[in-house]
Amino acid sequence: MSADPLVPETRVLAVASHVVYGYVGNKMATLVMQSLGCDVSPLNTVHFSNHAGYRQLKGTRATADEITALYEGLCQSHLTDFDVMLSGYTPSAAAVEAVGAIGQDLQRKAEKNPGSFFWVLDPVMGDLGRLYVNDDVVPAYKKTIKHADLILPNQFEAEVLSGIKITSLSTLAEAITVIHATYNVPHVIITSVQLSKLPESSSAAAAQSPNNLTVIGSTTKSDGSPRLFRVDVPALDCFFSGTGDMFAALTVARLREAVFAAGPQLRTTKSWVSPDDVKAADLPLAQTTVKVLASMHSVLEKTMEARNAELVATSGQVNEQLDAEERQKQEHLRHTKAAEVRLVRNVQYLRNPVVEFKVQEWRTEDLPAQLR
Amino acid sequence: MSADPLVPETRVLAVASHVVYGYVGNKMATLVMQSLGCDVSPLNTVHFSNHAGYRQLKGTRATADEITALYEGLCQSHLTDFDVMLSGYTPSAAAVEAVGAIGQDLQRKAEKNPGSFFWVLDPVMGDLGRLYVNDDVVPAYKKTIKHADLILPNQFEAEVLSGIKITSLSTLAEAITVIHATYNVPHVIITSVQLSKLPESSSAAAAQSPNNLTVIGSTTKSDGSPRLFRVDVPALDCFFSGTGDMFAALTVARLREAVFAAGPQLRTTKSWVSPDDVKAADLPLAQTTVKVLASMHSVLEKTMEARNAELVATSGQVNEQLDAEERQKQEHLRHTKAAEVRLVRNVQYLRNPVVEFKVQEWRTEDLPAQLR
Numbered sequence: 001m002s003a004d005p006l007v008p009e010t011r012v013l014a015v016a017s018h019v020v021y022g023y024v025g026n027k028m029a030t031l032v033m034q035s036l037g038c039d040v041s042p043l044n045t046v047h048f049s050n051h052a053g054y055r056q057l058k059g060t061r062a063t064a065d066e067i068t069a070l071y072e073g074l075c076q077s078h079l080t081d082f083d084v085m086l087s088g089y090t091p092s093a094a095a096v097e098a099v100g101a102i103g104q105d106l107q108r109k110a111e112k113n114p115g116s117f118f119w120v121l122d123p124v125m126g127d128l129g130r131l132y133v134n135d136d137v138v139p140a141y142k143k144t145i146k147h148a149d150l151i152l153p154n155q156f157e158a159e160v161l162s163g164i165k166i167t168s169l170s171t172l173a174e175a176i177t178v179i180h181a182t183y184n185v186p187h188v189i190i191t192s193v194q195l196s197k198l199p200e201s202s203s204a205a206a207a208q209s210p211n212n213l214t215v216i217g218s219t220t221k222s223d224g225s226p227r228l229f230r231v232d233v234p235a236l237d238c239f240f241s242g243t244g245d246m247f248a249a250l251t252v253a254r255l256r257e258a259v260f261a262a263g264p265q266l267r268t269t270k271s272w273v274s275p276d277d278v279k280a281a282d283l284p285l286a287q288t289t290v291k292v293l294a295s296m297h298s299v300l301e302k303t304m305e306a307r308n309a310e311l312v313a314t315s316g317q318v319n320e321q322l323d324a325e326e327r328q329k330q331e332h333l334r335h336t337k338a339a340e341v342r343l344v345r346n347v348q349y350l351r352n353p354v355v356e357f358k359v360q361e362w363r364t365e366d367l368p369a370q371l372r
Numbered sequence: 373m374s375a376d377p378l379v380p381e382t383r384v385l386a387v388a389s390h391v392v393y394g395y396v397g398n399k400m401a402t403l404v405m406q407s408l409g410c411d412v413s414p415l416n417t418v419h420f421s422n423h424a425g426y427r428q429l430k431g432t433r434a435t436a437d438e439i440t441a442l443y444e445g446l447c448q449s450h451l452t453d454f455d456v457m458l459s460g461y462t463p464s465a466a467a468v469e470a471v472g473a474i475g476q477d478l479q480r481k482a483e484k485n486p487g488s489f490f491w492v493l494d495p496v497m498g499d500l501g502r503l504y505v506n507d508d509v510v511p512a513y514k515k516t517i518k519h520a521d522l523i524l525p526n527q528f529e530a531e532v533l534s535g536i537k538i539t540s541l542s543t544l545a546e547a548i549t550v551i552h553a554t555y556n557v558p559h560v561i562i563t564s565v566q567l568s569k570l571p572e573s574s575s576a577a578a579a580q581s582p583n584n585l586t587v588i589g590s591t592t593k594s595d596g597s598p599r600l601f602r603v604d605v606p607a608l609d610c611f612f613s614g615t616g617d618m619f620a621a622l623t624v625a626r627l628r629e630a631v632f633a634a635g636p637q638l639r640t641t642k643s644w645v646s647p648d649d650v651k652a653a654d655l656p657l658a659q660t661t662v663k664v665l666a667s668m669h670s671v672l673e674k675t676m677e678a679r680n681a682e683l684v685a686t687s688g689q690v691n692e693q694l695d696a697e698e699r700q701k702q703e704h705l706r707h708t709k710a711a712e713v714r715l716v717r718n719v720q721y722l723r724n725p726v727v728e729f730k731v732q733e734w735r736t737e738d739l740p741a742q743l744r
Contacts, residue, residue, distance in 0.1 A: 013392075
């Protein structure tokens with residue numbers, strides 16, 4: 001018998017999108033957290049047929065009032081005993097504010113017991129240089145994340161939140177420092193930084209790791225300064241939807257596990273901020289990131305194998321008689337479907353990660369001058 | 373290493389309710405089927421804060437048009453490669469018809485490959501002698517179930533569908549026979565018949581099994597006559613919500629497994645109807661029912677233990693100063709929450725059932741005259 005692969009009992013309020021087919025948003029996050037033993041309450045901000053990567057979808061968006069009413073429904077029946085809230089895609093500025101109000105209400109309910117409630121916020125606004133939400137969602141997030149314990153922006157979202165264009169490793173460090181300071185948010189992970197694509201890091205870093213993804217995180221010290229750590233993982237040559245949601249969900253489960261493993265002191269500390277003598281690479285957040293990325297790497301590797309097999313099996317399925325534009329659309333649908341993350345039959349990699357990545361403390365002053 | 377506990381790969385379109393907190397409808401069914409390895413696409417007919425057992429809830433119902441639009445969204449992106457549809461609670465007659473149209477469209481898409489699509493329909497209309505849907509939902513179901521492959525009425529719903537009051541074992545057999553014939557539905561399971569409560573079976577059956585629940589099922593022969601089987605399980609002294617949904621979801625996974633185990637012939641037969649020489653107790657449906665009930669029994673036993681512990685831990689939580697009515701309401705909420713099925717940390721009982729119940733062919737002519 002192997003050790004119990006489940007994390008400590010954890011009740012999670014998960015606020016994000018729902019899709020009938022495929023794995024993004026709550027559809028991804030719920031199963032990931034449940035597989036690790038969390039009791040998940042999914043409050044769905046949209047109900048779509050499929051994710052936006054297909055470039056067409058049908059369904060409905062919840063209004064801010066509908067989101068608030070669902071939460072009031074929980075309150076009136078005393079169903080708010082959540083240990084963690086994970087909030088993700090929210091379709092409008094008013095809805096972001098409604099979710100923000102839920103987070104703050106849960107914090108108020110828990111304020112007599114520091115550490116008994118923790119809010120992980122994924123500020124879903126855009127990617128790869130462009131916003132995919134309305135402009136007014138940005139200020140709504142800027143207000144809301146001041147209350148979160150951990151945020152998980154991607155590189156572009158970190159730029160939006162910090163106001164700093166990330167063009168080098170030192171501007172990346174600067175962006176994290178600014179985010180900690182501006183929003184008073186104790187934990188940050190910037191998911192998926194492609195260092196090799198940073199123009200100023202063209203020499204050493206790029207040469208060392210042409211196909212690496214880098215994840216950078218930090219937990220503040222008591223003076224507000226960052227404790228930066230870094231994990232490099234091999235990038236897979238395929239675009240998958242829902243990986244941000246998988247990252248966030250695994251982080252919820254593994255961070256709670258790491259904080260419990262650190263002993264009763266930390267988990268009764270507000271926002272689970274480790275004492276100043278804990279080094280960056282030893283932070284629960286750093287240990288969490290390593291496990292999360294290991295699980296993700298295996299699931300995505302299995303997904304890529306299955307995708308390749310499906311693309312072979314379905315090649316020639318698109319009617320050659322169609323005009324070029326329609327054929328391209330059908331090919332896009334076929335490729336997008338084939339790349340849906342294969343989660344259900346690979347949950348063992350969530351429970352028992354098989355690869356091991358290394359986390360290192362990350363000090364910009366150690367870098368050669370041209371990379372800083 | 374134990375054998376792989378997952379069932380054959382199965383894509384399921386699951387149409388039922390969603391609740392943020394607790395386990396009923398799709399919230400129950402999705403996790404149950406996923407735990408056994410099914411790839412589930414949940415199309416949610418309602419989005420409620422909690423189940424109706426709390427006697428108060430907030431949230432929204434999907435209209436028939438919204439349900440239809442979600443399905444059209446799947447169709448336009450070719451995301452309808454489902455092996456099974458499981459349809460449950462649907463909030464209006466128009467919505468039942470919309471779900472019926474989806475089932476029939478999926479059947480049309482599969483008609484060149486008999487057995488490649490199977491529709492399990494839980495005609496959720498009421499329980500314990502009363503309807504909890506609008507009156508017009510009944511005729512909508514009566515029209516719809518003519519297209520289903522397997523239906524899962526409880527005792528009351530079987531009475532509504534057959535027009536026969538089930539007051540004895542022979543009227544129960546008669547009801548199933550009538551349902552097969554009237555609706556041309558090849559598989560029926562009547563979940564939770566309390567034989568000891570049937571007035572005419574007060575002597576022998578009741579004496580043998582004062583606290584048993586009986587599940588009766590049947591797959592037709594080629595002449596339309598029933599092949600009846602029966603499984604008795606010890607009843608647990610507690611009311612749980614969502615058990616019908618758990619039963620339905622486990623049945624989807626285990627029936628597909630049993631049909632695959634029966635060999636390629638059966639699974640390429642329309643509606644998976646076994647040849648006439650297969651005895652009632654050897655039917656895939658009968659073997660399925662045994663496994664399903666074994667899993668359920670363990671999960672509900674664990675739930676009852678956890679419920680009892682929670683009730684002890686929260687006793688005295690309700691303010692004694694409240695007036696009698698309000699105190700009663702608060703006590704009801706406390707008891708309802710405590711009885712939520714403990715699914716997440718008990719999925720091993722879904723995967724590897726540990727108890728073994730017996731299935732027997734059930735012939736009314738074998739019974740003493742007073743029980744027929």
